[in-house]
Amino acid sequence: MTMRLLLAALVAAVAALGAARAEPAKPDLKVGFVPGPYEDAFKAGVEPTLRAQGYRVRTFHFSTGLEVNAAVHRGEVDANVMQHSVYLKAYNDRNGTDLVGIVQVPTPPMGLYSRKHRSTAGVARGATVAVPSDPMNLERALKILRDLGWITLRPNGNPVDVTELDVIENPAGIRLVPLEAAQAPRVLDDVDFAAIQGNFAIFSGLKLSEALALENMTSPYVNVVAVRKDAAGTPWARDIVSAYRADAFKAAIRGDRFYDGFKLPDYFE
Known part of the structure; x- marks a missing residue:
């Protein structure tokens, strides 16, 4: 060539x-x-x-x-x-x-938010906590409450099977309020606390820095x-x-x- x-x-x-x-x-x-x-x-x-x-x-x-x-x-x-x-x-x-x-x-991680309380200390007996109704995100919410010492969870290796029955100890008598995840920001005035997925929290105008607790998010x-x-x-x-x-x-x-x-x-x- x-x-x-x-x-x-x-x-x-x-x-x-x-x-x-x-x-x-x-x-x-x-x-x-x-x-x-x-x-x-x-x-x-x-x-x-x-x-x-x-x-x-x-x-x-x-x-x-x-x-x-x-x-x-x-x-x-x-x-x-x-x-x-x-x-x-x-x-x-x-x-x-x-x-x-x-x-x-x-x-953004899931967080625990409230308009009625400024901290998670001394949670009152019978306090209401809105949580996602789908099992996978319910597990995430329950782990936040567990890490706060509010509840004890039964070990469950399959997140799609988690239900409220996996709460085996609840000394404060917390009342869980299952909701479709996107609805959680709308009920903040009606419950003591709400576990809200990060995307829905941000979309509703909440800031991660306003959460009283954030999940320990894993991969x-x-x-x-x-x-x-x-x-x-x-x-x-x-x-x-x-x-x-x-x-x-x-x-x-x-x-x-x-x-x-x-x-x-x-x-x-």
Whole structure:
């Protein structure tokens, strides 16, 4: 091959690479969210990276996790950001789906809030505590109460089976009030305390710093980006993972006091 032909081939290869980056194989990327802080984090530090790679990013809003998971399963959106791995596994088991998490995201912990009390000391007998009605998040709430010394829990290795019956000691006679998780902020005036998931607390205007106690959040309860299993290895899914792990995203989160108190994924270390 002559030098001129070699140079022409090199120029063509570079041009092809640039075109591929400017127009990825899947140019339209649809991401679903429920109320909470995850869309703001995505727009602040992930979406700009994806757009710079040539993606046309569209975000969609859903009222519940069930709706947005169903949308991913049906292919109506490509990914969603709203759930932890325990919830995702339970959803798959219950619905026969195969959604998978591809990367963890900064997640606000569940907290215990009150408008009637300024501390958790000396809890009155018969105090009412609103807790999530779904077993997975009920377990998280009960562990907060356990860590405060208010109750004792029966060991249970399966969070999807946890019920109020797993409370085996309740010396203060606390009355649990099970509610759909999103409703908890609305009943703060009606109960003594409410265990509220971080996303719903923030969406309702509460601050993590206002919580009287925060859960000790472990890895399975850190939220993830979920996609269909057959999409997990696609270039666009890998680009989402890379955008979350990028220095630009880390800087956007670390530079915003709003995210103080969030549980950060291991890749922030």
